[in-house]
């Protein structure tokens with residue numbers, strides 16, 4: 001492992017994160033189990049609005065030792081959803097399970113159900129210079145989470161799934177083409193919203209979470225590509241650790257309100 005935190009059952013596991021990263025032990029953490037019966041409808045929020053090019057964009061695919069992330073050269077902006085400011089897309093990354101997709105892999109759960117894959121589109125408040133500066137601010141981040149279940153082939157994901165073997169090990173990068181529009185539409189009319197944290201250390205509590213209510217499909221062979229090509233380990237590691245189950249367990253709600261918008 002390349003860092004002092006990890007997902008498996010060692011000293012670096014999620015239950016120990018707070019020892020090195022105190023915010024991970026605070027009371028407004030993410031992810032959460034969204035119990036739909038307890039959500040509060042708020043029609044004043046309006047849909048999530050994502051502005052940007054409909055064209056396929058150049059980007060970069062990186063294995064960061066915890067996930068694979070994609071950054072795009074094309075600019076995308078998040079607004080609506082009751083947000084006071086506009087937010088700029090920094091990139092997206094994935095959390096997933098293992099060879100038994102029924103065991104879950106998503107970070108958020110809905111009514112106690114986990115899903116095999118969750119994509120996080122990380123946006124930073126456009127009033128700040130970049131993600132690094134925004135991460136330090138209380139209104140710095142908004143993340144859109146999209147859940148996936150095993151089903152039909154997903155053309156949006158296929159742009160980069162074929163290149164995962166090129167970023168098998170931590171620190172590896174390759175250029176990709178991706179069409180964000182295929183899985184982040186211009187408007188999302190059904191979502192949950194709550195105040196939470198980054199789901200990895202530092203676990204800073206400055207994230208407005210927007211979790212899409214509609215679950216998207218991914219084929220079993222596409223899911224298998226994700227779980228069979230990636231390692232947490234650096235290149236050349238003697239016993240590379242497969243990148244599996246890179247999700248944090250759900251955290252207590254502690255009285256927070258989860259709003260729901262459904263047009």
Ligand code: SG4
Pocket residue numbers: 064066067068069091093120122135143197198199200
């Ligand atoms: C993953 O490790 C991403 O690759 C990180 O992205 C991300 O950090 C981190 O998860 C936490 O994000 O949406 N799961 S999360 O709460 O986006 C940030 C990068 O390191 C700040 C760029």
Ligand code: ZN
Pocket residue numbers: 093094095120199
């Ligand atoms: Zn994430």
